[in-house]
Amino acid sequence: MKIDRVELREIQMPLVHFFETSFGRTTTRRIVLVRVDANGVTGWGEVTAGEAPTYSYETPETAWHILRDFLIPWTLGKAWETPAEIAARFRPIRGHNMAKAALENALWDIAAQWQNVPLAKLVGGTLAEIPCGVSIGIQNSIAELLEKVEGELAAGYQRIKVKVKPGWDLNILEAIRTRFPRIPLMADANSAYSLADIAHLKEFDRFYLMMIEQPLGWDDLVDHAKLQREISTPICLDESIHTADDARKALQIGAGKIINIKLGRVGGFTAAKQVHDVCRARNVPVWCGGMLESGIGRAHNIAVSTLPGFTLPGDVSASKRYWAEDIIEPEVTVSAQGTIHVSQTVGLGYTPNLKRIEKLTVRKESFE
Numbered sequence: 147m148k149i150d151r152v153e154l155r156e157i158q159m160p161l162v163h164f165f166e167t168s169f170g171r172t173t174t175r176r177i178v179l180v181r182v183d184a185n186g187v188t189g190w191g192e193v194t195a196g197e198a199p200t201y202s203y204e205t206p207e208t209a210w211h212i213l214r215d216f217l218i219p220w221t222l223g224k225a226w227e228t229p230a231e232i233a234a235r236f237r238p239i240r241g242h243n244m245a246k247a248a249l250e251n252a253l254w255d256i257a258a259q260w261q262n263v264p265l266a267k268l269v270g271g272t273l274a275e276i277p278c279g280v281s282i283g284i285q286n287s288i289a290e291l292l293e294k295v296e297g298e299l300a301a302g303y304q305r306i307k308v309k310v311k312p313g314w315d316l317n318i319l320e321a322i323r324t325r326f327p328r329i330p331l332m333a334d335a336n337s338a339y340s341l342a343d344i345a346h347l348k349e350f351d352r353f354y355l356m357m358i359e360q361p362l363g364w365d366d367l368v369d370h371a372k373l374q375r376e377i378s379t380p381i382c383l384d385e386s387i388h389t390a391d392d393a394r395k396a397l398q399i400g401a402g403k404i405i406n407i408k409l410g411r412v413g414g415f416t417a418a419k420q421v422h423d424v425c426r427a428r429n430v431p432v433w434c435g436g437m438l439e440s441g442i443g444r445a446h447n448i449a450v451s452t453l454p455g456f457t458l459p460g461d462v463s464a465s466k467r468y469w470a471e472d473i474i475e476p477e478v479t480v481s482a483q484g485t486i487h488v489s490q491t492v493g494l495g496y497t498p499n500l501k502r503i504e505k506l507t508v509r510k511e512s513f514e
């Protein structure tokens with residue numbers, strides 16, 4: 147099969163509510179979409195990079211550059227059988243996993259349509275329904291945070307994750323535990339602490355969290371291993387895991403007990419499956435992280451979440467938590483039990499809304 151055409155476009159989508167982490171606040175997402183046409187079939191991918199290089203070094207601009215100048219020329223007009231072959235072709239490029247994932251995942255969408263199966267099935271998924279949690283950003287006040295937690299629990303979500311940073315950590319966890327003593331709760335620090343904070347991080351143990359996500363350096367494994375020996379709360383790694391080898395090394399040295407898999411961060415479905423397999427072989431649970439995706443990235447997240455090792459609720463939630471109107475039809479909805487029913491239709495499982503996408507587009511470039 148041959149790729150006839152690739153189109154890059156940047157869309158801008160305002161969030162219904164700002165999203166704040168320890169590295170800053172986002173109000174409007176800039177999302178690069180990749181559309182691929184091959185043998186009369188269209189596939190879509192999404193670059194999940196943040197607007198600023200604060201979660202990782204990638205941005206919409208770096209992804210556009212890497213796609214336009216390297217990844218697209220390397221794939222356009224070339225023959226391929228499986229998306230994994232394309233992933234292998236991208237290997238000489240160091241990093242830039244979010245750019246790679248956007249293109250590779252579009253090919254998975256195409257491959258699923260060629261084979262007449264749902265994307266989840268092609269990926270190797272087995273779950274028909276996936277458990278969902280929510281990620282709640284830093285709020286303007288504790289009262290607003292408690293209100294949000296209450297609303298998400300009422301909507302049925304199976305676990306609550308809250309963003310923490312120095313000054314917005316023990317106080318908010320105390321407030322949540324006082325009001326909701328038994329809910330499945332976790333915290334995500336996005337690298338806001340260092341080993342100098344060990345005594346402080348030990349205090350998290352009294353809130354019996356399911357896990358604490360990426361407390362230390364965004365590129366660290368060694369210090370996380372030291373911290374994990376000192377605290378009883380399980381550490382979940384996010385930012386530090388980019389490959390299956392990273393996962394193997396992290397688990398080997400005890401840097402954490404759980405891994406968050408993000409398609410963009412690891413470079414697409416091929417690598418995500420490898421990270422999943424490394425963890426599953428060691429009985430280490432994984433879950434799917436989110437990057438404030440539009441419906442296209444969200445649909446990919448749902449597909450990867452059907453792999454059998456995804457035993458914990460992920461940050462895969464309803465479209466309406468982020469968007470007044472999503473770019474897919476139907477929008478992603480979550481059941482009263484806090485689950486998403488996996489679409490059994492061929493391909494992505496959702497239809498990109500071309501009119502809506504066109505309206506949100508601020509630039510596009512196509513390659514034949």
Ligand code: OSB
Nearest residue numbers: 201281336435436437438439461
């Ligand atoms: O660390 O998981 C993270 C959003 C942007 C950047 C990093 C992270 C997040 C989230 C949001 O936690 C997850 C979601 O999309 O709901």
Ligand code: MG
Nearest residue numbers: 334359360384
């Ligand atoms: Mg995280």
